[in-house]
Amino acid sequence: MPESQHSNPLIHESSPYLLQHARNPVNWQPWNSSALKSALEKDKAILLSIGYSSCHWCHVMEKESFENKSVARLMNENFVCIKIDREERPDLDALYMDAVQKMGFPGGWPLHVFLTPEQKPFYGGTYFSTEHWKQVLTQIALLFASDRPRVERTASEITDALNISLSDRFKLKDRPLPKGKDMHPIVSKNLLKHVDFERGGLKRVPKFPMPSVWELLLDIHQQTGGEKTLKAVVTTLKAMACGGIYDQIGGGFCRYSTDGEWFAPHFEKMLYDNGQLVSLFAKAFSATRLPLFKKTVFQTIDFVRREMTGSGGGFYSALDADSEGDEGRFYTWHWQELQKILSEEELSFAEKHFGISAEGNWENGKNILHVCPSSGWPEGKKACLRESIEKKLLEQRELRVRPGLDNKSLACWNALMLQGLLDAYSAFEEKAFLEAAASNAKFIETSLIDNGTLFRTCTDGQPKLNGYLDDYAATAIAFSSMSMLTCESKWLMLAESLCEAMLSRFYDSKQSLFFYTDKLSEKLITRKQEIFDNVIPSSNALACRAFYIVGQLSQREDFTAVSIKMLRKICPMVLEEAQYLSCWAKTLISLNPPNYTIIAVGEKAPEFVRKIYAKFLPNVMAAGSIKPEKSGLLAGKNPADGKTTLYVCNENACLPPVFSVEEALELVRQTRREK
Numbered sequence: 001m002p003e004s005q006h007s008n009p010l011i012h013e014s015s016p017y018l019l020q021h022a023r024n025p026v027n028w029q030p031w032n033s034s035a036l037k038s039a040l041e042k043d044k045a046i047l048l049s050i051g052y053s054s055c056h057w058c059h060v061m062e063k064e065s066f067e068n069k070s071v072a073r074l075m076n077e078n079f080v081c082i083k084i085d086r087e088e089r090p091d092l093d094a095l096y097m098d099a100v101q102k103m104g105f106p107g108g109w110p111l112h113v114f115l116t117p118e119q120k121p122f123y124g125g126t127y128f129s130t131e132h133w134k135q136v137l138t139q140i141a142l143l144f145a146s147d148r149p150r151v152e153r154t155a156s157e158i159t160d161a162l163n164i165s166l167s168d169r170f171k172l173k174d175r176p177l178p179k180g181k182d183m184h185p186i187v188s189k190n191l192l193k194h195v196d197f198e199r200g201g202l203k204r205v206p207k208f209p210m211p212s213v214w215e216l217l218l219d220i221h222q223q224t225g226g227e228k229t230l231k232a233v234v235t236t237l238k239a240m241a242c243g244g245i246y247d248q249i250g251g252g253f254c255r256y257s258t259d260g261e262w263f264a265p266h267f268e269k270m271l272y273d274n275g276q277l278v279s280l281f282a283k284a285f286s287a288t289r290l291p292l293f294k295k296t297v298f299q300t301i302d303f304v305r306r307e308m309t310g311s312g313g314g315f316y317s318a319l320d321a322d323s324e325g326d327e328g329r330f331y332t333w334h335w336q337e338l339q340k341i342l343s344e345e346e347l348s349f350a351e352k353h354f355g356i357s358a359e360g361n362w363e364n365g366k367n368i369l370h371v372c373p374s375s376g377w378p379e380g381k382k383a384c385l386r387e388s389i390e391k392k393l394l395e396q397r398e399l400r401v402r403p404g405l406d407n408k409s410l411a412c413w414n415a416l417m418l419q420g421l422l423d424a425y426s427a428f429e430e431k432a433f434l435e436a437a438a439s440n441a442k443f444i445e446t447s448l449i450d451n452g453t454l455f456r457t458c459t460d461g462q463p464k465l466n467g468y469l470d471d472y473a474a475t476a477i478a479f480s481s482m483s484m485l486t487c488e489s490k491w492l493m494l495a496e497s498l499c500e501a502m503l504s505r506f507y508d509s510k511q512s513l514f515f516y517t518d519k520l521s522e523k524l525i526t527r528k529q530e531i532f533d534n535v536i537p538s539s540n541a542l543a544c545r546a547f548y549i550v551g552q553l554s555q556r557e558d559f560t561a562v563s564i565k566m567l568r569k570i571c572p573m574v575l576e577e578a579q580y581l582s583c584w585a586k587t588l589i590s591l592n593p594p595n596y597t598i599i600a601v602g603e604k605a606p607e608f609v610r611k612i613y614a615k616f617l618p619n620v621m622a623a624g625s626i627k628p629e630k631s632g633l634l635a636g637k638n639p640a641d642g643k644t645t646l647y648v649c650n651e652n653a654c655l656p657p658v659f660s661v662e663e664a665l666e667l668v669r670q671t672r673r674e675k
C-alpha cells in the first residue's frame with residue numbers, strides 16, 4: 001500500500017516525538033494554521049496531546065490507546081487531533097499546562113487538553129487508561145454537541161484567568177533592593193528549612209535535582225561561610241552521585257528519582273539536567289576538593305560526548321527511559337547476567353558496593369546499581385575493582401538495544417551544556433572540555449543563529465521555530481562565559497546582540513519583565529510570562545541574569561538597569577520563597593556588594609583568568625584580553641612594564657595594578673576585610 005495509507009500528517013515533521021506517532025491510526029496533525037483552520041471550518045473541538053520523546057507514560061498511553069483502532073476511530077470522528085512536542089513548543093505546553101492546573105488537575109505528561117475551535121481550553125488531564133480515555137472522549141463529545149454554551153462559558157472563564165498579568169496575580173511592585181549582608185541569612189534560612197539533611201535534596205517526593213537551588217546555597221556559603229549551608233549542598237550532591245538516579249556505569253543523570261532516596265529513577269536522560277549538574281558538581285569540587293565530585297563531572301561529560309553529541313558539535317536533547325518496550329531495561333541488571341560477566345571477587349564486591357542481590361533490588365528481579373556506604377574493602381582495592389566492573393559492564397551494555405535518541409538540538413539546552421563544559425574547564429583546566437565547548441559554541445553560532453535571529457531547534461542541519469526567551473537568555477549567558485574564559489571579545493559581542501534582540505522582541509516595559517514568546521511569533525490566546533524557577537530556571541530569571549552579566553562585561557548601563565528593574569519587582573518574593581526563585585536570588589546576591597572585577601591585560605591574560613575562575617569566587621568577575629580593548633570592562637586598561645597586568649576593581653574604582661593572580665586575590669581578601 002502507498003505510504004499515505006499507513007501514516008498521518010506527522011510523517012512530514014522532524015521532531016522524533018511527533019514521528020513516533022506518525023504511524024498511529026489517530027489522524028494526528030501538527031499544530032499549524034491548517035489544523036486550526038480545520039477545527040473552525042468543521043466546528044469541532046480540538047484534542048491537544050502534548051508530550052516528549054523520552055516520556056515513559058507517553059509511550060504507555062500510545063501503546064494502550066493511540067495504537068488502538070477503535071479508540072482512534074472515536075478520536076477521529078469527534079475531534080481535530082493535534083500532537084505537540086513540548087520541547088519544540090514550550091510556549092503551548094506552558095500555556096495549556098497552566099490551564100489544566102487552573103481546572104484543578106495536577107500537571108504532567110502526557111498532557112491532554114480539549115479546546116474550542118478558537119483554541120480556548122475547557123477540559124484536560126494527563127495519563128488516562130484506555131477505558132477511562134474512551135469514557136472521557138465520549139462524554140466530552142456529547143457535552144460539546146449538546147451543551148455548547150456551558151463549554152464556551154467554561155472556556156472563557158479559564159482563558160480570562162490565563163490572561164491575568166503576573167503583577168496583578170502576585171501583586172508585584174517596585175521595591176528597594178535589600179543589601180547583601182541583610183539578604184544572605186534570610187535566603188539561606190528560608191531555603192534550609194526545606195532541605196532533607198538525611199537523604200539530600202528538598203523534602204519532596206519524587207526528588208528532582210534542582211541544580212540552581214544548590215548552586216545558590218554554594219554561592220552563599222562561599223561568601224558568608226556557615227557549616228549548615230555547605231552540609232546541605234554536600235549531602236545532596238553525594239546522595240545524587242551515589243544514587244540510582246546517576247548512571248554508575250556510564251555516567252550521566254536521569255531526570256528524577258521516583259522515591260525519596262535517589263534510588264529508583266524514571267530512566268530518561270535529559271541534556272538540560274546533565275549540563276546544569278556538570279556546572280554544579282564542578283563548582284562544588286572547587287569549593288570542597290572532594291574526589292567524588294570530580295569523578296562525576298568527568299564521567300558525565302564522557303557520557304554526553306559519547307552518547308549525546310552530533311558530528312557538528314551540537315548536543316542532542318534526550319535519551320529514552322525505555323528500550324525494547326521496557327522501562328530501564330538498558331540500565332538494569334539481573335543477577336544471572338552479572339554472574340556471567342564478572343569474576344567471583346568482582347561479583348562479591350558489587351553485591352556490597354552497589355547494593356545488588358540475586359533477588360533483585362527493584363521490580364521483576366532487576367538490580368539498579370547504586371553506591372552503598374563503606375563495605376569494608378581497602379580503598380585501593382575498592383577503586384581497582386570498581387574500575388574493572390565499570391569497564392566490563394559498560395562494554396556488555398553497549399551490545400544491548402539502545403534507548404531511543406531524540407536527536408534535535410535545542411538552543412537553551414545546548415547553552416546549558418556549553419555553560420557546564422566551561423565551568424568544568426574552569427575547575428579542572430582539562431583542555432578537552434574547552435575544545436568541546438568551543439565546538440558547541442561554533443555550532444550554536446552557525447546552525448542556530450541567522451541574521452540576528454536565534455532558532456529554537458535544529459535537526460539534521462535544519463533550524464526551525466523562532467527562539468523563545470530562555471533560548472536567547474541562556475545562550476547570552478553561555479557566550480558571556482565563553483568570552484571571559486577565552487578572552488575572545490567575539491563571544492561578548494554575540495551576547496550583546498542577543499540581549500538587544502530580547503529587548504526589541506520580548507520586553508514588556510509596563511511590567512519590567514519579558515514575554516516568553518517573540519512579538520513576531522504566532523499569536524496565542526494569551527502571551528505568557530514566567531517567573532518561577534523549576535529544574536530549568538525560569539526564562540525571566542535567565543534574562544535577568546543575562547542582562548546583569550552582559551551589562552557588567554560590556555559596561556552597558558542600560559542592560560544593568562533592566563536587570564535591576566526586574567529584581568526590584570521580584571525581590572520580596574525571592575526573600576520569602578527562594579526555593580522557587582533560586583536563580584533570581586543568585587543574581588540578586590551578585591548585584592550586592594562587596595563585588596569585585598579582576599581585569600587581566602597582556603599575553604598571559606587567558607591563563608590568569610582561568611586561574612581566577614578555578615578558585616570559584618561567586619563575588620568575583622574576571623575578564624581579560626591579550627591586547628588593550630577600546631570598549632566595555634577592559635577599556636582603558638593597558639599592560640604595565642610590558643607584563644600581563646591585573647587590575648582589581650570594586651565599586652567603580654580600581655586599585656593599583658599587580659602582576660600575579662595571587663597578588664590580585666590578596667587585594668580582594670584585604671578589601672573584603674576592610675569592608
